[in-house]
Amino acid sequence: MAGQLGRNPGDFQSDTDLTEAGFESLDVIETLFAIEEKFGIAINYNANEGLAGSSMTVGDLVRMVDAELEKKRQTGQ
Template identity: 40%
Template structure:
């Protein structure tokens, strides 16, 4: 199987849309979510976030390095988190 068969940059929007869906299902807001939405502003707690991480890991076959004390410093927005997932998926595909 070649690299084109795995997730690619054309899937970037799909990763963002999937992540938004995962977060929206747990969010305590009905406001629309997008790449610029701050994760800490949607009303999910750390347990919800860990569940989202597990869901992401299972869906994309990656391992997300999660530290509850620093995650929102490096992945403040949904777009930041989607970019990190894209990076991990690309690294896995390149391996």
């Protein structure tokens, strides 16, 4: 994530708001695609909603990834 914005990973904490950190919807989508490819998972993210009207945090993103990794473990894929 930090690399997406050219920032230091230490700049981000679990409660860091992605919008306030400078992420735009496209940045989030590109990050999610990279995560999906790396871990072989599919993350349910509605690109049409983007970040508007919500404050997604680093922790929210981590929970989304963790949930998909758990599904993958349970199905043995």
